[in-house]
Amino acid sequence: MQLHTFDSSAALNQQFAGEISSRLAAAITEKGTATLVVSGGKTPLPLFKALSETDLDWSRVTITLADDRWLPETHADSNEGLVKANLLQGKAATARFISLFDSESPDDAYKGAAAVAARIAELPVFDVLILGMGEDGHTASLFPCSKEIQAGLAAQAPVALAVTPATAPYQRLSLSKTRLLNSAVIYLHLVGPKKLTVLEQAMAGQDPLQMPVRAFLQQQQVPVHVMFTAN
Ligand SMILES: O=C(O)[C@H](O)[C@@H](O)[C@H](O)[C@H](O)COP(=O)(O)O
Numbered sequence: 001m002q003l004h005t006f007d008s009s010a011a012l013n014q015q016f017a018g019e020i021s022s023r024l025a026a027a028i029t030e031k032g033t034a035t036l037v038v039s040g041g042k043t044p045l046p047l048f049k050a051l052s053e054t055d056l057d058w059s060r061v062t063i064t065l066a067d068d069r070w071l072p073e074t075h076a077d078s079n080e081g082l083v084k085a086n087l088l089q090g091k092a093a094t095a096r097f098i099s100l101f102d103s104e105s106p107d108d109a110y111k112g113a114a115a116v117a118a119r120i121a122e123l124p125v126f127d128v129l130i131l132g133m134g135e136d137g138h139t140a141s142l143f144p145c146s147k148e149i150q151a152g153l154a155a156q157a158p159v160a161l162a163v164t165p166a167t168a169p170y171q172r173l174s175l176s177k178t179r180l181l182n183s184a185v186i187y188l189h190l191v192g193p194k195k196l197t198v199l200e201q202a203m204a205g206q207d208p209l210q211m212p213v214r215a216f217l218q219q220q221q222v223p224v225h226v227m228f229t230a231n
Contacts, residue, residue, distance in 0.1 A: 001203075001217050006229040009046055009191060016187070016227050017050035020128050023185065027127040028060045035123055036095075037175075037183070038087065039066045039132040039140065040079030043191050047130075048086035058091060062123065064098040066131055066180060067141035069170040070109035070162070072101065077170065098123070100160070100173040109162035109171035116173055117160040126183035133190060135198055136167065137211025141174035143167065144210055153177045153208055153215055177215045181222055188216070188226045196228060 006012035020036065027034035038044060065079050073080040080099055088095055098119050102112030131139045138144060142152045143165035152161055157176035164171050180186075190199060201211065208215040216224060 001224045003226045009229050012227055012229045013047045013050045017054050021054045021056045023128050024061055033060045034127045035062045037064055037066055037126045037129045039130055040082055041132045043132050043189050045086055052087055052090040052092045059094040061095045063095050065100050067172055067174040068100040069172055109173050113162040117158050120159045129183040129186045131188050133213050137202055137213050139213040141172035142212035183222055186222050186224045190228045193230050
């Protein structure tokens with residue numbers, strides 16, 4: 001794990017958006033297309049804006065989420081709604097978006113999970129994965145408090161699974177650890193001093209069931225860059 005610390009959110013987002021677009025551009029040159037996986041929450045909003053202003057052949061980029069709340073995109077807490085309103089705008093408006101919601105089973109993530117998993121299974125290795133982290137050490141919707149946490153972290157997990165966190169609202173759809181690790185590079189995007197404390201706790205212990213972000217920080221398979229600013 002490499003920790004990159006910035007003086008401000010503006011400096012972080014400028015550097016980060018540049019790195020992401022260079023990696024996506026290199027993937028397009030090599031393969032013709034690129035895949036970017038983002039997270040929801042409050043942290044990435046200014047990054048999404050910076051990316052939406054970045055020159056890139058976005059029509060060749062597929063974007064999806066590491067997790068979403070099982071809600072229609074019109075709901076204020078839908079990550080899909082957030083991504084569409086903030087990232088799939090401006091220069092990035094032509095990117096293709098893959099939803100983690102299934103409108104055929106609007107009230108039950110457990111019924112809809114297979115349909116979403118089938119969509120995700122079509123995707124190649126993710127060129128760039130951006131994760132966030134909660135103060136309980138969750139990442140994506142791999143929550144330590146959920147009864148699905150063992151399944152989500154299992155080596156043989158499906159690509160995506162339905163999850164009910166005990167400490168956060170809504171049923172969720174999360175990509176599994178195994179699918180998330182099928183990425184060329186992982187960025188963990190952290191803003192604020194509390195997140196640094198949680199990162200230190202995560203690095204100081206071993207058990208991913210207690211802090212699922214450890215499954216990403218403490219592995220050797222994929223390079224992980226932590227992009228951190230205190231303010
Ligand atoms: O849907 C979500 O909420 C996320 O994907 C989640 O894993 C998020 O990244 C962390 O909870 C951090 O959230 P904040 O950025 O709001 O602190």
